[in-house]
Amino acid sequence: MNVLEVRGLSKSFGGIQAVSDVSFDLGEGEFLALIGPNGAGKTTCFNMLNGYLKPDRGSVKLGGRELIGVKPRRIWRMGVGRTFQITETFRSMTVLENVQMALISHHRETGNLFSRATRMHVDKAMSLLETISMADYANRACSELAYGDLKRLELAVALAHEPKLLLMDEPTAGMAPSERIALMALTAEIVARERLSVIFTEHDMDVVFAHSHRIIVLNRGELIAEGTGDEIRANPHVQEVYLGGGTVFENTGATADA
Amino acid sequence: MSFYFAQLLTGLANASSLFLISCGLSIIFGVTRIVNFAHGSFYMIGAYVAYSTITTLDFGILGFWGGVIFASIVVGLVGLLVEVTILRRIYHAPELFQLVATFGLVLIIQDLTLAIWGPQDYLGPRAPGLDRAVRIFGEPIPEYDLALIVIGPLVLAAIWVLFHRTRWGVLVRAATQDREMIGALGVNQAWLFSAAFMLGAFLAGLGGALQVPRESVNLQMDLSVIGQAFVVVVIGGMGSVTGAFVAAVLISVLNAFAVLLFPQISLVLPFLVMAVVLIVRPYGLFGKPGSGHGPAAEPEQPMRLMSKGEAGLLAVFVALLALSPLFAANYTMVLLIDLLVATLFAVSLHFLMGVGGMVSFGHAAYFGLGAYAAALGVKFLGLGMIPAMILGPIAGGLGALLFGWFCVRLSGVYLAMLTLAAAQILWGVTFQWQEFTGGDDGILGVWPASWAKSNQAYFYVAFVLCLGGIWLLQRVAHSPFGYTLRGGRDSAIRAEAIGINLKRHQWMGFTLAGAVAGLAGVVFAFSKGSVFPDTLAISKSVDGLVMVLLGGIHSLAGPILGAGVFVLIEDWVTKLEFWRFIFGVIILVVVLAAPDGVAGGVSRLRGLFSRRTKDGEAAQ
Amino acid sequence: MINRRDIFAGLAAVSMLAGAGTAMAQDSIVIGEINSYTGLPAFTVPYKKGWELAVEEINAAGGINGQMLEIISRDDTGDPATAIRIAEEMISKENAVMLFGTFLSNIGLAVSDFAKQNEVLFLASEPLTDAIVWSSGNKYTYRLRPSTHMQAAMLAERAAELDAVKWATIAPNYAYGQDAVKAFKSELLKLRPDVEFVEEQWPPVFDIDAGSAVRALEAAKPDAIYNVTFGGDLAKFVREGSLRFLFEDRSVVSLLTGEPEYLEPLGDETPSGWIVTGYPGADIDTPEHNAFVEAYRAKWDEDPKTGSIVGYNSILSIKAMLEKAGSTDTEAMLAAMEGLEVAESPTGPFVYRAADHQSTMGAYVGNTELVDGAPKMVDWVYADGAEFLPSEEEAAKLRPAE
Incomplete structure (x- = not known):
């Protein structure tokens, strides 16, 4: 059964067609990459999935329920977690408190005026931090963390309400190559264990080919190819688009080996 | 023609x-x-x-x-x-x-x-x-x-x-x-x-x-x-010179014609226009989103609960305060009541600004609403002190509920300006509507019940209400609701992405801060015996801002220290000639010496001191 | 670089000096004085000079009943709440036997209510509001200066003599302006039931859009105009009005405009022939006033203003009261205030009416004119306050029951 069904998604900004008639499905437990050169419409597409942009046309169904027109926070409540291209965390809180906040929100306790927030859901939050190997950092201030750690923290926050679907916008942007591999390996492991479905956008082709089950390629707002890593690598249309964009796939393999 | x-x-x-x-x-x-x-x-x-x-x-x-x-x-x-x-x-x-x-x-x-x-x-x-x-x-x-x-x-x-x-x-x-x-x-x-x-x-x-x-x-x-x-500047869009020109024309021409029909409107007209513009165009006519935000603030340290030692120190301090009527002079009681009122007001503003990230230039509106609600209750309904006191926080809260609904739609300086507009409109109405509010002549005879008439007795009323209000807000700051507000201040996007309806929480936070300010207003009204439009004027709001910012916005103790410093300096300095000059210089000295406020300065001093002692120990 | 410690040391020294003045002189009568010295210095500084002169004269002549007068004076910062706190401090800490002063009506009212609650005598020197002796009057508060109502009535009497039938009014939109218009209307209609009021302008106080207001008045084509604006608003109104010929062939009656504080800043733009209440200063030629002017000039090297005479008369009133009471006990002082007669003052004798605690000190009514390039009041007469007050029986009814 498909977790997500996207049909005919279109969006234009002032006459420029940013996304045009994109359709695809996402199966349970699937790890789907959304790629394309700059300006291909990845981010627009992504923001329509998570409710930040309203498409001109099309539908997005999560387990049969329409997501279009639903506010981002409601989409989250329907079981969709997300991470950001540039990390968004609560900087004045500790690592643990960031995770606790997601749990408090999940249990609909944000209107509580008298309990001590720091004493709530501690065990569950610690176990989430353990899954991303950050238990030792629990009481560190978020503002002191290295960038890669913030990325991992976001992952823990995104997993707090046990989502069915995870949306990750350039999960490895701004990280050192070794960190990228480690983060995506961790994500893949969690996804496999929890039977999550994931859609992520990514610039780094190593990450894409190493971890995705399936790849969707966008160019100028249109879906131009869909398939496994090998299929995409062999696709002449994709080659042409990416060569035009200056990216050469052959080279990336070498980096991954290094 | x-x-x-x-x-x-x-x-x-x-x-x-x-x-x-x-x-x-x-x-x-x-x-x-x-x-x-x-x-x-x-x-x-x-x-x-x-x-x-x-x-x-x-x-x-x-x-x-x-x-x-x-x-x-x-x-x-x-x-x-x-x-x-x-x-x-x-x-x-x-x-x-x-x-x-x-x-x-x-x-x-x-x-x-x-x-x-x-x-x-x-x-x-x-x-x-x-x-x-x-x-x-x-x-x-x-x-x-x-x-x-x-x-x-x-x-x-x-x-x-x-x-x-x-x-x-x-x-x-x-x-x-x-x-x-x-x-x-x-x-x-x-x-x-x-x-x-x-x-x-x-x-x-x-x-x-x-x-x-x-x-x-x-x-x-x-x-x-x-x-x-x-x-x-706000109507035009902050930073836009063309916008300022258009806004100036809009206000002046509107006023020139409005006085022909409604001679009383001049005072509130600009603020009405500003409120309408900000509600329709949150960044002003020519402003761009984002231009209302200042530089990224220094990262704030996570809150922590008090250590045993600190809690003990606080308990001693509160006990000393509670016993002060036994040994302090009569006038000291008056000063302490003022101090309690100012502290509660500053804490409520800090809750809004520091915890909620919503800067208000018009917080005195809710303080004044509380004071007026109590005074009007006494004047028109003949209420006693306690029933009239209950009206205050309700009025402050209701006012904040109404204006907050509009204000939380904005952020940064624009939000601050809409709070200012709201306060000015309320002030204008109070100032001019003589039949109901007494206008500039105010409302007199708002004195405490006979059992609370002495300064010592009223001090306990103020002590209970103000410390209660401060305790409430500190408690809320540590609660999930307070954390949610703080989270929204740190990152609205993240808050939304974990399912939080941020605007609604901010709205409720605004209302809570307004209600507590209303409580402060009530205590104030009965301590002075009369209420005037000054209670909701800009200068009162600015006093609150100075207290909060002097104290240090990043610390829950900040507004308490800030209010204390402010009231004591004011009481002392206004006895001097040219006190405004001296007060201004003191403010500048504090600002330059402790850019993170008194609370920040104290903690830095403590850091310096502990390092010194460590160095000293190492030298031995 | 400035050393912070030096600044604090300096501040501490200043505060000690400031505090030193209050500790001395057990043998004196301490009186608390509160006014808006930083907020409205143009009005309160001459007032302070007036009462300081009187205190100096009294003490030089041996004080009152053998005791020196000692005044503790404080700035209320323009805020009623601060005024209350200072009043409290004066009573409980400085042992002041009574209070006087205040200029702004709201502060006067706040202190008068404080006086009632704390059972202290308060002589409101300058506030004009009618409420302080009538609707909010109390046992402990007396007022010296002729009130809004009295001065409006003085002008109404003159206005009634004019041919004008259609009147327009302009007044700052707050309690003072509203009271002043109401009083003028009712007093004028009593004398001239045939007049009608065709236009009212209510600019915000200290923020008048004078051009627009002038044009709105002009549009109503009134025969005469009643003005209550003052200070900066008045200057703008006069300038815009004369530029746009608003005052051509029209009578203008104007409240307080003859007071030097308001008249002098108008300089050579002073409109001529406005009927005003005010104070002609050194032109008053009575022995008492001449002596006052001479002493005032000698001490301060300038001419007295309205505030000066109010400040001076405040102390004369207090002196008369203390001599009559023979004690600083509040009940004795209150008894002395009732019907207190101040037989000799630069403006002539006046009494504090027992029924409503208003003094009968009057004001001068005359016309504005430029004389040798300087603004003056001419053709003035002294209007005795007693004639413009309701009878004591009527006034008593205006006050709340004790």
Whole structure:
């Protein structure tokens, strides 16, 4: 059964067609990459999935329920977690408190005026931090963390309400190559264990080919190819688009080996 | 028809002078992100210097315009001095901290002006050559009005040329849009800021100097103009000079016609217009999203619960306070009651600003609503003290519920300005509606019940209510609700992405802060026995801001320390002549020495001390 | 670089000096005085000079009943709440036997209510509001200066003599302006039932849009105008009005405009022939007033203003009261205040009416004129306050029951 069904998604900004008639499905437990050169419409597409942009046309169904027109926070409540291209965390809180906040929100306790927030859901939050190997950092201030750690923290926050679907916008942007591999390996492991479905956008082709089950390629707002890593690598249309964009796939393999 | 045309010209002449006053404020904000309270003071200096120059030189036309330019240059240099010696040192302090510094400047400049020019008003000469009226379609129009109608657009054009045709101007515009980028391009940001500030001050001085032929030069000029200038800048969009021009025309022309139909409306009209504009266009007519935000604040440390030692210390302090009626003098009780009220007010404002990230320039509105609700309850319903006291927080909360609904839709400085508009509208209604609120004569006879009549007894009433309110807000700050507000302040996007309806939480936070401010207002009303519109005036809101920012916004103890320092300094310093000057200097010293407020200064001192002792131990 | 410690040391020294003045002189009568010295220095500084002169004269002549007068004076910062706190401090800490002063009506009212609650005598020197002796009057509060109602009535009497039938009014939109218009209307209609009021302008106080207001008045084509604006608003109104010929062929009656504080800043733009209440200063030629002017000039090297005479008369009132009471006990002082007669003052004798606690000190009514380039009041007469007050029986009814 498909977790997500996207049909005919279109969006234009002032006459420029940013996304045009994109359709695809996402199966349970699937790890789907959304790629394309700059300006291909990845981010627009992504923001329509998570409710930040309203498409001109099309539908997005999560387990049969329409997501279009639903506010981002409601989409989250329907079981969709997300991470950001540039990390968004609560900087004045500790690592643990960031995770606790997601749990408090999940249990609909944000209107509580008298309990001590720091004493709530501690065990569950610690176990989430353990899954991303950050238990030792629990009481560190978020503002002191290295960038890669913030990325991992976001992952823990995104997993707090046990989502069915995870949306990750350039999960490895701004990280050192070794960190990228480690983060995506961790994500893949969690996804496999929890039977999550994931859609992520990514610039780094190593990450894409190493971890995705399936790849969707966008160019100028249109879906131009869909398939496994090998299929995409062999696709002449994709080659042409990416060569035009200056990216050469052959080279990336070498980096991954290094 | 000719009548309405003449009325339009009158409006346009006012628009020009309003534009001249406001455009400098907009430039300063656009480049430096400083909300410059001292802009009205620059305007006042411009008027005084121009008056003195013109009357001393007495050169006719040349002397007049020479005096105007000379005054503008003097004010520009004063601005430069202020920027280089004070503001430059605190650009990296938390957002809005500069506001307190400029407020200190307002006080200093008031007393300096009084010392130099004396207390009397001066009516300057009319502009030579433009001292009569001409008839247009049979209606008399002052020539100077026509001159102003020309000067306003001329200045606008000059600024446009400066910004679009010179390298400096291009850099200023770039800085208005993206400050970090200017730094990255290797431009000397410090001098860019200084120059922009000087230009802004120069324009304020020009605005003041050009008012000399229209009105008397007096010591109230600074504060009477600053509110209007804020309104114009906000309606136009902060940082937009063209916007300021359009806004000035909008307000002045509307007012020129509105007084024909509703003579009472002038006081609230600008604020009504501002409220409507901000609700429809949250960044003003020409403002861009994001331009309302200041520099990224220093990361704040996570909150922690008190250690055993600290809790013990606090308990001792509270116990001492509780026992103070046994040993303190009668007047000390009065001072302590004032201190408790100020602290509760500051804590409620801090809850809104520090915890909720919503800066309010009009928090006194809810303080005043509480005070008035209690006073009206006593006056019209004949309520006793306790029932009337219950009305206060309810009224404060309801007022905040109503205005908060609009305010939380905005953020940053725009939110602050809408709170200011709300407070000014409420103040205007209270001030003018004599039948119901008593107008400026206020409501008298709001004294405590007979059992609480003595200062000692009323101290306990204040003690219980204020400490209760402070305890409540501290408790809430540590609760999931408080954490949610703090989270929303850190990252609205993240809050939304974990399923939080941030606006609704902010709205409720706004309401809670309003209700607690209302409680403070009630305690205040019964301690003074009377309530006047001053309780919801801007100056009261500014007092609150100064307390919170002096204390340090990043600490829950900040507002408590800030209120304490503020009330004690005020009580002591107002006994002196030229107390405003001294108070202003104290504010500047605190601002420069402890840019993270008293609480921040204390914790840094403690850090320094513990390091010293460690060093000392190591040396042994 | 400035050393912070030096600044604090300096501040501490200043505060000690300031505190030193209050500790001395057990043998004196301590009286608390509160006014808006920083907020409205143009009005309160001459007032302070007036009462300081009187205190100096009294003490030089041996004080009152053998005791020196000692005044503790404080700035209320323009805020009623601060005024209350200072009043509290004066009573409980400085042992002041009574309070006097205040200029702003709201502060006067706040202190008068404080006086009632704390059972202290308060002489409101300057506030004009009618409420302080009538609707909010109390046992402990007396007022010296002729009130809004009295001065409006003085003008109404003159206005009634004019041919004008259609009147327009302009007044700042707050309690003072509203009271002043109401009083003038009712007093004028009593004398001239045939007049009608065709236009009202209510600019915000200290923020008048004078051009628009002038044009709105002009549009109503009134025969005469009643003005209540003052200070900076008045200057703007006068300038815009004369530029636009508003005052041509029209009578103008104007409240308080003859007071030097308001008249002098108008300089050579002073409109001529406005009927005003005020104070002609050194032009008053009575022995008492001449002596006052001479002493005032000698001490301060300037001419007295309205505030000066109010400040001076405040102390004369207090002196008369203390001599009559023979004690500083509040009940004795209250008894002395009732119907207190101040037989000799620069403006002539006046009494504090027992029924409503208003003094009968009057004001001068005359016309504005430029004389040798300087603004003056001419053709003035002294209007005795007693004639413009309701009878004591009527006034008593205006006050709340004790």
